[in-house]
Amino acid sequence: MTKQMNLPKNTNMKLDAANTPSDATITNDEKTKETNEKWSQDARIHEYGSAANPDMRPIPVLLHPAELHEKGETRIIPFDISDELDIDDACTSPNLMASFLRIRVGDSINTQACNATSQAFYVIRGFGRTLTRNEDGVEETISWSSGDMFCYPCTRFEMIHSCTSADSHGGAAIYWIHDGPLMDYLGASPNVRKFEPTLYTNSDIISNVEQICHATGDCHQKNRLGVLLGNAKCDQTKTLTHVLWSLLNSIPANSAQRPHRHNSVALDLCVSAKPGVYTLMGKEIDSNGLIVDPIRCDWTTGSVFVTPPGWWHSHHNESEDVAWVLPVQDAGLYTFQRTLDIRFVDDELELFKAGRIRGSAFAITNKAYTEMVNVGATVQTINACDKNLSGHKRVKRVISTEDLLSSKRLK
The missing domain is CATH 2.60.120.10 (Jelly Rolls)
Known part of the structure; x- marks a missing residue:
């Protein structure tokens, strides 16, 4: 979809190793320093927990x-x-x-x-x-x-x-x-x-x-x-x-x-x-x-x-x-x-009652997934417990305030 950049035909993209400046020379070169500073101006490093789901303007009902x-x-x-x-x-x-x-x-x-x-x-x-x-x-x-x-x-x-x-x-x-x-x-x-x-x-x-x-x-x-x-x-x-x-x-x-x-x-x-x-x-x-x-x-x-x-x-x-x-x-x-x-509510309720919460509805969708659960299909679970009934270790999960029931929900 994007336009291809056309380089000049005579451009030689190879560097001659014998004429390549040393690392020290490159580092101390003023022009290189300026380029490093320019390229660093827009760099941003975010803490993952606060930035993984960024606060963006919601799409309104209009x-x-x-x-x-x-x-x-x-x-x-x-x-x-x-x-x-x-x-x-x-x-x-x-x-x-x-x-x-x-x-x-x-x-x-x-x-x-x-x-x-x-x-x-x-x-x-x-x-x-x-x-x-x-x-x-x-x-x-x-x-x-x-x-x-x-x-x-x-x-x-x-x-x-x-x-x-x-x-x-x-x-x-x-x-x-x-x-x-x-x-x-x-x-x-x-x-x-x-x-x-x-x-x-x-x-x-x-x-x-x-x-x-x-x-x-x-x-x-x-x-x-x-x-x-x-x-x-x-x-x-x-x-x-x-x-x-x-x-x-x-x-x-x-x-x-x-x-x-x-x-x-x-x-x-x-x-x-x-x-x-x-x-x-x-x-x-x-x-x-x-x-x-x-x-x-x-x-x-x-x-x-x-x-x-x-x-x-x-x-x-x-x-x-x-x-x-x-x-x-x-x-x-x-x-x-x-x-x-895309998910339909009755399929999701049926899965929930069967003790399943799926991550994606792609490929195994709706009734097909529900029927697989009914015949004994299993999915990997994550639980705060150290071990399940078979003795295998499960992944521990750190609980955040978003996972807690709100006072409104407890009423």
């Missing part, structure tokens, strides 16, 4: 309301919370930037994300087309309508989005996400297309959801009823791009989807919801699998909310209609790194 794209002039409406995260460049999460595009009927708007490896566009409302240029500079145009999604790889060209008609609010609305903040953080610029431009039509997406529902017949029992949007170039990770991940998830009427959690930040677009649909989220779950002291985020069609990494969250639909949500995450990258660690 809302980007639909009202922003339902009225006003044609414009880009960024969901920029970089000030909340103490990050210099605009972002919605450390790795991603999300925005609304409002395009009045008959208008066009240009978008450009030169430093992004991946861009995703989901059509919230309206009909239109997008014009851009391919790698050879040749113009290409696609048409889109409500519910369509298209992804675009790194490009130096602008993309021109035009609205031809809209059923409401006088214009189209598009949810636009890209991974420019990740590249900004790395100080890198993409120069290789990792995938080709990809279009997902609403009819194809909904058709696949319906096929799954009819084939299984257990819609109300599934923790997630929806489809992951993948790409032929991401066959291993099954993700939208090598960085982005997206799911179109439906919650049946008068039902709830039990809590789950993952390490990626979710930027959730509420595609469709009637009053009475909401998400509960929090840092902890109790012994019944309920979220402790949850934050409630009510869904409104066309709005986006942030789900912090590692937080347990559950979806609830107390209305009489199916609700739909489209989370977009940087989970393509996490999945590739084997660090997504």
Whole structure:
């Protein structure tokens, strides 16, 4: 992904041992001393216990309301919370930037994300087309309508989005996400297309959801009823791009989807919801699998909310209609790194009751791990006791105040 440094062809990188100065000469050389001092200026050495889990700005639960794209002039409406995260460049999460595009009927708007490896566009409302240029500079145009999604790889060209008609609010609305903040953080610029431009039509997406529902017949029992949007170039990770991940998830009427959690930040677009649909989220779950002291985020069609990494969250639909949500995450990258660690509450409770707390949900996931425990599989344990029942020594663990039950927990 990073550009290769090209050295001059005549540069001789070998040193002649006979002409190499002695260690003493190098040490006493003033220019070398100056270089040592310059290179040492940014060096920092931290005590491990206090710095291993640094105190960073937490990712907040925030809302980007639909009202922003339902009225006003044609414009880009960024969901920029970089000030909340103490990050210099605009972002919605450390790795991603999300925005609304409002395009009045008959208008066009240009978008450009030169430093992004991946861009995703989901059509919230309206009909239109997008014009851009391919790698050879040749113009290409696609048409889109409500519910369509298209992804675009790194490009130096602008993309021109035009609205031809809209059923409401006088214009189209598009949810636009890209991974420019990740590249900004790395100080890198993409120069290789990792995938080709990809279009997902609403009819194809909904058709696949319906096929799954009819084939299984257990819609109300599934923790997630929806489809992951993948790409032929991401066959291993099954993700939208090598960085982005997206799911179109439906919650049946008068039902709830039990809590789950993952390490990626979710930027959730509420595609469709009637009053009475909401998400509960929090840092902890109790012994019944309920979220402790949850934050409630009510869904409104066309709005986006942030789900912090590692937080347990559950979806609830107390209305009489199916609700739909489209989370977009940087989970393509996490999945590739084997660090997504997605967990579902009932699997974790079952493991806990069996006396097991796993370190990672990668590879041996969910039911597969639970079934292994049930048939007698064991994992290495760490206990303050000197020996276990078989007489083998166990690793002693130093207890910190973080491990102690708080007064609130003891009530």
